[in-house]
Amino acid sequence: MSKPILQLKNASIFQGDSLVLSNVNVEINKGDFVYLIGKTGTGKSSFMKTLYGDLPLTEGEGNIVDYDLKHLKEKDIPFLRRKLGVVFQDFKLLTDRTINDNLLFVLKATGWKDKTEMDTRVEEVLAKVDMKTKGFKFPHELSGGEQQRVAIARALLNNPELILADEPTGNLDPQTSVEVMEVLQDINKNGNTILMATHDYALLLKYPSKTLKCDENAVYEVVQRKG
Numbered sequence: 266m267s268k269p270i271l272q273l274k275n276a277s278i279f280q281g282d283s284l285v286l287s288n289v290n291v292e293i294n295k296g297d298f299v300y301l302i303g304k305t306g307t308g309k310s311s312f313m314k315t316l317y318g319d320l321p322l323t324e325g326e327g328n329i330v331d332y333d334l335k336h337l338k339e340k341d342i343p344f345l346r347r348k349l350g351v352v353f354q355d356f357k358l359l360t361d362r363t364i365n366d367n368l369l370f371v372l373k374a375t376g377w378k379d380k381t382e383m384d385t386r387v388e389e390v391l392a393k394v395d396m397k398t399k400g401f402k403f404p405h406e407l408s409g410g411e412q413q414r415v416a417i418a419r420a421l422l423n424n425p426e427l428i429l430a431d432e433p434t435g436n437l438d439p440q441t442s443v444e445v446m447e448v449l450q451d452i453n454k455n456g457n458t459i460l461m462a463t464h465d466y467a468l469l470l471k472y473p474s475k476t477l478k479c480d481e482n483a484v485y486e487v488v489q490r491k492g
């Protein structure tokens with residue numbers, strides 16, 4: 266049995282001095298697709314932030330893509346983030362440049378040098394999200410769903426071991442949410458591990474998978490009832 270990609274043991278998650286989640290025990294293995302659900306304010310984003318090093322883990326143990334979260338140093342964070350692909354609700358594309366340039370910017374920032382290799386990689390990830398023909402466009406020329414697909418492509422650039430998606434469909438209408446979800450499902454079927462925070466129950470019902478719930482300062486696995 267290989268080592269989990271993510272393991273938290275008796276972890277507590279804080280925002281400043283206030284305890285958001287306590288005694289968190291979670292394990293995610295390679296190839297999993299896991300939902301993180303819970304009402305607004307229950308700690309989903311705080312949980313995600315702890316995983317990508319935006320909030321420190323001060324209590325309990327945490328290991329993610331071979332990084333020890335408890336002993337994570339400031340200088341480790343860019344390297345941790347290269348092994349993670351993070352997708353946000355509001356896409357976070359750079360508005361002053363084209364899609365291709367958005368992706369090339371990330372490749373350069375993460376140490377890629379060879380122009381041909383970079384162009385090939387950009388084409389590959391755009392193809393994965395069915396956006397290969399739109400690379401010359403600016404973000405504002407794309408629909409919300411298309412922008413989110415580009416954000417997923419960007420997350421895939423460095424072959425991440427785990428994709429963290431925080432409310433990726435939060436700004437999208439139901440039909441577009443399904444389209445973005447189909448992309449995430451495809452990527453998962455091709456071997457990528459995904460943790461997705463959402464409060465879109467329609468998606469959960471349509472694409473059932475392992476589900477963790479944040480409630481009353483705790484995280485626990487819920488068993489989905491069959492309709």
Ligand SMILES: Nc1ncnc2c1ncn2[C@@H]1O[C@H](COP(=O)(O)OP(=O)(O)OP(=O)(O)O)[C@@H](O)[C@H]1O
Nearest residue numbers: 280281285303304305306307308309310311312479
């Ligand atoms: N930057 C911050 N500073 C202090 N407290 C914060 C901060 N961000 C969130 N909190 C608090 O931490 C708790 C958990 O918030 P969090 O954003 O993690 O919840 P969430 O489940 O992601 O909510 P939503 O679905 O609305 O995004 C809330 O009580 C919130 O008020």
